[in-house]
Amino acid sequence: MSAENPKTAGIVPISQAVYEVCNDLGDYRLREYPRFLQWAIRAYIDLNMYHSERVEVAYKKMDANGIVDMSVQADFIDYVKVGYPMQGKLITLGVNDKIMLRRDEIPEDVAAGIFNGEEDVSVLGDLGHSYFAPHYYNGSLVGGLYGLSGGSKRSYYRFDYEKSQFQFDTSLSNNDVVIEYISTGVSPTGNTLIKRQAVPVLIAYIHWQRVEFDPRVPMNEKMRRERAFDAEVEKMRFFENAPTIQEILNEYYKTVFQTVKR
Amino acid sequence: MTKRQFIELIQLRLSENSIVADKLRKYPYQVIEKTVEAAYNTNLVNLYVRSNTYKSDLDLYTKTYPTVPVTSDEAEIPVTKLPQLPNNEALRYVADANNINNPVFYIQNYSTPVFNRLDVSSEMADDVMYYVEDNKIHLINNGVTALSSLYIKAVAPFSDFTDEEELPMPLGSEITVYDIVLQRMMQMRNPDQITDNNPSP
Numbered sequence: 001m002s003a004e005n006p007k008t009a010g011i012v013p014i015s016q017a018v019y020e021v022c023n024d025l026g027d028y029r030l031r032e033y034p035r036f037l038q039w040a041i042r043a044y045i046d047l048n049m050y051h052s053e054r055v056e057v058a059y060k061k062m063d064a065n066g067i068v069d070m071s072v073q074a075d076f077i078d079y080v081k082v083g084y085p086m087q088g089k090l091i092t093l094g095v096n097d098k099i100m101l102r103r104d105e106i107p108e109d110v111a112a113g114i115f116n117g118e119e120d121v122s123v124l125g126d127l128g129h130s131y132f133a134p135h136y137y138n139g140s141l142v143g144g145l146y147g148l149s150g151g152s153k154r155s156y157y158r159f160d161y162e163k164s165q166f167q168f169d170t171s172l173s174n175n176d177v178v179i180e181y182i183s184t185g186v187s188p189t190g191n192t193l194i195k196r197q198a199v200p201v202l203i204a205y206i207h208w209q210r211v212e213f214d215p216r217v218p219m220n221e222k223m224r225r226e227r228a229f230d231a232e233v234e235k236m237r238f239f240e241n242a243p244t245i246q247e248i249l250n251e252y253y254k255t256v257f258q259t260v261k262r
Numbered sequence: 263m264t265k266r267q268f269i270e271l272i273q274l275r276l277s278e279n280s281i282v283a284d285k286l287r288k289y290p291y292q293v294i295e296k297t298v299e300a301a302y303n304t305n306l307v308n309l310y311v312r313s314n315t316y317k318s319d320l321d322l323y324t325k326t327y328p329t330v331p332v333t334s335d336e337a338e339i340p341v342t343k344l345p346q347l348p349n350n351e352a353l354r355y356v357a358d359a360n361n362i363n364n365p366v367f368y369i370q371n372y373s374t375p376v377f378n379r380l381d382v383s384s385e386m387a388d389d390v391m392y393y394v395e396d397n398k399i400h401l402i403n404n405g406v407t408a409l410s411s412l413y414i415k416a417v418a419p420f421s422d423f424t425d426e427e428e429l430p431m432p433l434g435s436e437i438t439v440y441d442i443v444l445q446r447m448m449q450m451r452n453p454d455q456i457t458d459n460n461p462s463p
Binding site for chain 2: 014015029030031033034037038041042045184186187188189190191192
């Protein structure tokens with residue numbers, strides 16, 4: 001492929017799907033634009049929740065109470081991974097559903113106790129996991145307990161859906177937290193850009209929804225359009241999830257051993 | 263054919279091709295004009311009903327008003343009275359007068375409470391919308407863009423054509439309008455509208 005321009009954009013505004021539908025219909029009046037656009041947004045959020053493998057990443061700092069507030073991340077639906085960065089990799093942390101969630105009704109001293117800080121070995125020990133207590137001494141990490149690997153600090157978290165925040169049970173180095181999450185994919189400030197492979201799906205969805213609520217349209221036509229939408233979803237899923245030949249070969253070579261031929 | 267030519271043609275036919283003033287006076291110009299207006303509107307509505315799904319046939323009747331001033335987010339629709347076609351189809355296109363490819367989006371009169379609570383409101387945060395009420399265009403969300411004038415395309419009512427203006431009529435439909443007016447003016451009996459085969463009682 002040459003580097004000559006112009007090429008068709010690979011990332012397009014979400015309105016592209018709406019204009020495509022208008023063009024399909026030969027309807028250039030834009031009378032239904034806000035309605036169609038809402039359908040496009042609805043379909044795109046659905047794709048991100050159920051069909052697409054893409055995740056968003058947020059780099060956050062935990063506050064002094066062990067909280068990472070996700071409410072400012074308006075497109076956040078649910079988390080996929082929570083961890084901290086180390087040497088270019090994401091070291092994932094685990095969920096602990098027993099961590100108390102902070103509520104205003106909790107007295108201040110109890111609330112403070114939820115997040116015990118790095119020195120509180122006893123609380124962490126009660127959790128019953130076989131890791132060494134995260135431990136700092138004089139500003140340096142002490143990670144040399146015999147028989148245990150690592151040297152980084154561990155923490156557990158629980159997500160508080162009501163307040164849209166993570167509650168951690170200990171602090172991490174520099175308080176850095178990396179959160180991978182499922183996003184709506186729709187920018188809360190407008191001008192959403194979407195991937196090109198999603199455009200045909202949105203077009204099929206809008207065409208389907210246009211007739212779905214119209215009692216004059218026979219059921220077979222509604223179902224035909226629903227099937228067309230399902231087919232487009234499958235096409236997009238295949239496009240995004242199909243392994244490359246390199247990935248297939250990697251898997252194959254992993255299982256080939258130099259052994260005695262039988 | 264101009265409006266005047268059309269009306270005078272009918273006047274001539276009614277006076278049995280006589281140009282004697284007394285005979286012509288029997289069929290006043292204004293009376294014929296009003297009758298032509300009714301026939302013309304009938305023709306317009308028929309065209310609307312028969313035309314393709316998105317009414318592009320109405321383009322023929324459309325007039326452009328390039329700079330319509332906006333005052334307090336309101337703009338007077340620059341026709342005497344917008345013809346009442348379903349779904350406000352008579353208002354064909356509204357855009358920013360400074361950039362006619364920047365459309366102002368149509369919404370129904372009372373749909374903002376719903377749209378404001380949907381995701382689409384943030385996606386359209388920079389877009390201006392309008393609804394129609396009382397021959398006026400009311401702009402919504404004009405705070406950011408602050409449009410001061412609009413570019414409007416609208417179907418003009420018959421009364422807005424001057425005597426010397428060409429009447430927009432689809433080819434062949436002149437004779438339909440002409441016949442309807444003559445029928446009315448000459449008190450002819452309308453064609454039988456009964457569609458069954460039973461003889462009239």
